[in-house]
Amino acid sequence: xxxxxxxxxxxxxxxxxxxxxxxxxxxxxxxxxxxxxxxxxxxxxxxxxxxxxxxxxxxxxxxxxxxxxxxxxxxxxxxxxxxxxxxxxxxxxxxxxxxxxxxxxxxxxxxxxxxxxxxxxxxxxxxxxxxxxxxxxxxxxxxxxxxxxxxxxxxxxxxxxxxxxxxxxxxxxxxxxxxxxxxxxxxxxxxxxxxxxxxxxxxxxxxxxxxxxxxxxxxxxxxxxxxxxxxxxxxxxxxxxxxxxxxxxxxxxxxxxxxxxxxxxxxxxxxxxxxxxxxxxxxxxxxxxxxxxxxxxxxxxxxxxxxxxxxxxxxxxxxxxxxxxxxxxxxxxxxxxxxxxxxxx
Amino acid sequence: xxxxxxxxxxxxxxxxxxxxxxxxxxxxxxxxxxxxxxxxxxxxxxxxxxxxxxxxxxxxxxxxxxxxxxxxxxxxxxxxxxxxxxxxxxxxxxxxxxxxxxxxxxxxxxxxxxxxxxxxxxxxxxxxxxxxxxxxxxxxxxxxxxxxxxxxxxxxxxxxxxxxxxxxxxxxxxxxxxxxxxxxxxxxxxxxxxxxxxxxxxxxxxxxxxxxxxxxxxxxxxxxxxxxxxxxxxxxxxxxxxxxxxxxxxxxxxxxxxxxxxxxxxxxxxxxxxxxxxxx
Numbered sequence: 001x002x003x004x005x006x007x008x009x010x011x012x013x014x015x016x017x018x019x020x021x022x023x024x025x026x027x028x029x030x031x032x033x034x035x036x037x038x039x040x041x042x043x044x045x046x047x048x049x050x051x052x053x054x055x056x057x058x059x060x061x062x063x064x065x066x067x068x069x070x071x072x073x074x075x076x077x078x079x080x081x082x083x084x085x086x087x088x089x090x091x092x093x094x095x096x097x098x099x100x101x102x103x104x105x106x107x108x109x110x111x112x113x114x115x116x117x118x119x120x121x122x123x124x125x126x127x128x129x130x131x132x133x134x135x136x137x138x139x140x141x142x143x144x145x146x147x148x149x150x151x152x153x154x155x156x157x158x159x160x161x162x163x164x165x166x167x168x169x170x171x172x173x174x175x176x177x178x179x180x181x182x183x184x185x186x187x188x189x190x191x192x193x194x195x196x197x198x199x200x201x202x203x204x205x206x207x208x209x210x211x212x213x214x215x216x217x218x219x220x221x222x223x224x225x226x227x228x229x230x231x232x233x234x235x236x237x238x239x240x241x242x243x244x245x246x247x248x249x250x251x252x253x254x255x256x257x258x259x260x261x262x263x264x265x266x267x268x269x270x271x272x273x274x275x276x277x278x279x280x281x282x283x284x285x286x287x288x289x290x291x292x293x294x295x296x297x298x299x300x301x302x303x304x305x306x307x308x309x310x311x312x313x314x315x316x317x318x319x320x321x322x323x324x325x326x327x328x329x330x331x332x333x334x335x336x337x338x339x340x341x342x343x344x345x
Numbered sequence: 346x347x348x349x350x351x352x353x354x355x356x357x358x359x360x361x362x363x364x365x366x367x368x369x370x371x372x373x374x375x376x377x378x379x380x381x382x383x384x385x386x387x388x389x390x391x392x393x394x395x396x397x398x399x400x401x402x403x404x405x406x407x408x409x410x411x412x413x414x415x416x417x418x419x420x421x422x423x424x425x426x427x428x429x430x431x432x433x434x435x436x437x438x439x440x441x442x443x444x445x446x447x448x449x450x451x452x453x454x455x456x457x458x459x460x461x462x463x464x465x466x467x468x469x470x471x472x473x474x475x476x477x478x479x480x481x482x483x484x485x486x487x488x489x490x491x492x493x494x495x496x497x498x499x500x501x502x503x504x505x506x507x508x509x510x511x512x513x514x515x516x517x518x519x520x521x522x523x524x525x526x527x528x529x530x531x532x533x534x535x536x537x538x539x540x541x542x543x544x545x546x547x548x549x550x551x552x553x554x555x556x557x558x559x560x561x562x563x564x565x566x567x568x569x570x571x572x573x574x575x576x577x578x579x580x581x582x583x584x585x586x587x588x589x590x591x592x593x594x595x596x597x598x599x600x601x602x603x604x605x606x607x608x609x610x611x612x613x614x615x616x617x618x619x620x621x622x623x624x625x
Contacts, residue, residue, distance in 0.1 A: 030514070030580065031580055033580070034579075034580035036514070036579070036580075055578050055579070055580070056516075056578070056579075065516050065517070065547045066546045066547050066548055066551075138375060139373055139375045139376070140375075140376075221410070225382055225410060225411065226379060226380040226381070226382070226405075228404070228520070228523040228524050228576075229523050230518050230519050230520035230522070230523035230524070230576070231516075231517075231518035231519060231520070232518045232520045232576065232578045234518075235516045235517075235518045235578070236578050244545065246541065246544075246545055246546065248541070248544050248546060248551075257546055259517075259545050259546050259547070260516070260517070260547075262518070265519070265536075266536075267536045267538075280409075280410050281410055282410070312376070314578040316400065316520055316523075316524045316572070316575065316576035317379045317380055317400060318373075318376040318377060318379045319379070
């Protein structure tokens with residue numbers, strides 16, 4: 001037996017959530033040729049098929065690109081500090097891709113390591129994620145190479161599987177998910193079948209082997225020479241989480257805020273002295289791969305990549321995790337005449 | 346034309362005329378062709394040429410990592426060539442220390458990019474080597490700016506609403522700046538943080554500040570290659586912003602950047618005939 005819900009009913013529920021003042025987000029066609037995860041104004045905006053992956057990720061709902069930490073106001077000699085309004089409305093993300101949802105438990109590690117980030121955790125608690133299993137993939141998808149699948153449940157509260165008849169099988173993952181859809185599903189004998197995901201395209205063990213090899217290899221610079229040095233990869237990545245803390249305002253008042261930052265910018269590592277330990281783009285690209293496949297796994301036991309492919313799709317010169325690693329593996333094999341994995345020995 | 350292109354590049358490398366050829370490669374048909382740097386004659390066969398060769402390779406000529414490779418040859422479309430002309434005019438490149446290979450272009454993208462629909466530079470004119478033949482159709486100025494006419498028909502309030510919607514999506518990834526052949530500043534104003542000149546926050550205020558500042562710095566310089574618009578992961582139509590200023594430059598000063606290497610740049614020249622209506 002399974003639980004099912006019709007698409008019509010799901011849309012009706014989305015409309016009710018919005019009407020009840022909840023912040024509901026999901027894939028939305030914001031303009032011709034562009035699908036983004038965005039706040040939905042009505043249920044009709046929710047896009048449930050006809051695209052591979054939105055150009056951004058659901059991290060925007062948990063880790064927004066700009067978040068005020070506190071505000072200040074100067075009045076004569078008095079300084080008044082203001083706390084930002086705590087997030088009070090419940091958030092529901094509907095139609096998330098499994099590779100986006102899977103990023104959330106990965107991010108939990110870094111936001112609860114030596115310091116428990118109240119902003120991140122508050123949003124995480126207030127958010128319910130309803131994921132929709134993928135029925136399609138493109139050449140840039142590689143979830144199956146990093147231990148995930150088109151129907152992976154990591155990070156989801158509910159997983160929906162398309163039954164192909166205008167309804168979805170509802171697979172509850174957490175109590176939060178059960179609570180959200182309590183009494184809204186029907187019993188059925190139908191069970192959703194998820195088509196196989198992309199063929200595995202790389203092996204994280206091989207990547208570790210490449211990364212554990214020659215840190216100063218000229219290969220990094222060679223492979224990533226075309227990198228333009230923007231932050232499109234990092235900002236559209238579900239797992240990239242670097243931020244900067246900035247003060248913005250004037251003599252009367254202002255805010256201290258947390259803004260996204262990216263390791264691909266030269267300014268990211270620029271010291272106050274003027275010294276910059278990463279002087280060329282190849283070093284910045286190398287850093288991004290090390291962080292994802294070596295540093296983060298060593299520290300937290302999780303790969304900082306869910307194989308969504310957004311980095312490659314959004315890159316102006318089609319340079320992403322998949323393209324760089326594949327080319328590195330090919331080159332190392334060519335140079336050593338051995339499989340890439342053997343470079344570790 | 347492809348064979349001719351590969352042969353030309355192979356010869357340049359073999360003879361030692363250049364150290365590197367900046368061109369296009371492609372190994373995944375689902376992705377656009379991407380920039381490659383060919384340093385060995387035998388690798389010239391990696392070069393491709395098709396209607397998915399979007400990137401403006403002129404951008405690389407001012408990047409230190411690429412300069413370090415030595416004397417370059419660069420493959421250009423007509424619109425890219427306009428950027429080369431501006432860079433030379435602004436003393437950012439030494440035209441004698443490089444080889445420009447222009448390719449006749451029928452347009453890129455399927456459907457064709459907006460810029461291609463109003464293109465009058467299909468055939469490069471100022472390259473050292475030009476391959477192929479295309480017709481450069483003269484285009485009346487009013488057709489050239491057809492895209493912004495719809496926008497300009499709106500009331501100022503409606504236009505503001507349009508730009509608020511577009512710019513609210515900006516995530517400050519700076520892809521627009523990074524792919525721009527004319528954004529070559531060693532340190533961008535947006536990166537000046539002692540004090541911070543432009544809010545780094547991707548709030549509406551910070552986003553307006555960034556895009557207006559960039560547009561003004563590109564006024565009468567932008568060549569309309571539209572790489573910023575193509576690169577934007579938030580789909581912001583920066584073309585409209587740039588076109589607005591390009592039209593002003595043409596209407597007020599009769600100047601189109603990168604079209605004529607002899608023309609004095611508007612920003613860099615003073616003429617008694619300059620209109621000064623904007624000072625009133």
